[in-house]
Amino acid sequence: MSINQFNYCRIPADAEALRTQVRQFLQQALPDYAAERRADSWMGFNAQFSRKLGARGWVGMALPKQYGGADASAFSRYVVIEELLAAGAPVSAHWFADRQSGPQILQYGTPEQRDFHLPAICRGERYFCIGMSEPGAGSDLASIKSRARQQGNKWILNGQKVWTTNAHHAHYMIALVRTSESDSRHGGMSQFIIDLTLPGITVRPIKDLTGSKHFNEVFFDNVELSDADMIGSEGQGWHQVTAELAVERSGPERFLSSMALLHTLIDAVGKAPDRLQSREIGRLTARLFTLRNMSLAVTKQLNDGHNPSWAASCVKDLGSVFEQDIPEIAHLLSETLPTKTGGTDHSRVLAYLMQQAPSFSLRGGTREILRGIIARGLGLR
Amino acid sequence: MMRDLFESALEKLFTDHVSAASVIGGEDGTWLAELWGVLEESGFALASAPEAQGGAGASWDDLFPVLLLCGRFSLPLPLPETLLGNWVLGKCGIQAVRGSMSIAADAELILDGQTVSGLLRQVPWGRHVTQVVAIVESDEPLVVVIDTAACSDQRLSTNTAGEPRDDLVLKDATPLFSAPLAACLECDVLKRGGALLRSVQMAGALQELLQLSSNYVNERVQFGKPIAKFQVVQHQLAVMAEHVAAARVSAEAACVESTDTLASLPVMAAKICASEAAGVGASLGHGVHGAIGFTHEYSLHLLTRRLWSWRSEYGSATYWSDELGRAVCHAGALQYWPSITSGVLPQ
8 A cells, every 4th residue: 555655764863963063054154044035945046055065065965975975875865955944045056956966967877977067066066957847848748849859969959948947047957858759658758968058048037926036948949969968868858857756756845845934933923822823833833743754754765765756746745735834824823914025024934935835836746746646656547 | 573563463363353343333332342352362452561561561663553453443442542551550560451441531530548539531431341540640640540340420422433432430449559650651641642542543544544435436437437537536535645644654653752751742743633634534535435435334434433533532633733832832933943853842
């Protein structure tokens, strides 16, 4: 039974030992970090912070030591990541490289690709973005149209990506594109590591409703790529993309997006909550505690070499419901008016996360897609 | 490993002896004496007692699958309560109790010399069991084992699943055993322990509910296909599955972390999450089953009628949320995340 994938586990002592170190590091590195900046969570971009973190050996931890990584267990990385996220540290610059691009290059890349990218990733100096969605291909990712046509030992790429977080800051993109015809819906796609300084690439930031620019449109106009830029083999694209989903969907970032608001809320409510406040905050606390334990259960599966994509989908869906509930409950518990500017830490963080909240159940797989995956795992599809 | 041995042995025992018919048979006041006898013979009733007392010295970690199975099979007997009772007695140096036993988490007792008087409320299977464990609250709390034959009066009730929940009146009753409550245990250990029991039982019942519901929607055909093919049904079961998983993990965490004493934060989180899952699960379970799930003949109600009561027993989600919320607000925002990662509430 799929439910049996969820077994409670404790964090091993060696991984747990990192926690105090990360807390101390954060106290020094982010001494007066504003509450609103913390609310940005993993969308906060700070190259200097990423390099400092890299210097401490906390970027690319799971990568081998020969590349500057730490050969760390999934639990060690988990402890570091959750401390950074709970504090709202600005990890965006290296986030995708650390979570997925680095491991993907390790698994599918050539020795040259590994030697070129992995050490820089581990130093917190090389930033990646992920090129997947297109205007006509969101939830239905397999319907992408961007195409690389082979010309000798070159590939000519035309097309467009959208919702690409950090494309305006990143050095490289790993992009899913069509490279051949196929009878199968999921066939004929490959991934390329694309240098974003190449001619023919245009990056246009997309402003979201809060005024932030995290997302981008990226246009490819006859961009020349070489065979050496393809990662893994031709036609392997869909497999590569789905293989990383369990990691992408199960981590603490899937339920910690609203932590900054939970912190300001507890401060705002104070030491003597009324009955409604205590009940709602207690309920949220039980859910947070349990989501974390569910996430750790999935981490154990990953650490043991399994691919717990079903369990990861459960964590992500339940986690995004939790993240979205926090602004609504904060609104329920006090008459504080959300303020875009002015007001207090709490009123600004409340405003910001209330507006960001819709994106929590859209990014990384929409609610409807995830529930379909969960249903499949129950034997219903 | 003890846990695995317990699981396979008890699952076989329940499969052989606990049918839907026996669950129904155990409702509304019938005591399944033969089945209780089988449980005593198997040694499971004493599992939580120290080895020196003839028990297995089982931890809550070891007992997790036992309690889960009690929930999965809707066991209409106080095995969970007996396990909690013998665990508390073992910690307080009182010998393990043989025979059927229950607990009185809600008790108003006054000690007068060697006798106790007062009221034991909502004792599971109170009218049937031979012994009840209770705590006399005072500056020096006392654990007592009461012989139910010494009760002067009873007020009987049953919960939504027809499980007896009886008030027992004591007048100058001499306890069979008594001892000071161990220093590592709090005065409300029976309430917190009961919350732990029901959390795991609910997790087991929810697991069974999910399986039953998944099977049903794959079998029931309407509009030319199994109703499992409809997206709305798929999504309802997905939501159910998430809650079942949350209940399971939180219940297991509470068991594993309750070693020498009951782990306060994990136990509260388990009761809150499992109780919420119970409401969601029962509602969705009946929803996808349609009319057939509403009948007495079909077995769904054996699970949902238990969920509807167990979520209220030993503190509802609201009760424990209130306590947990007050604790974290009192400690302040800076202590919040450290409490989550340590699993320990600030004092």
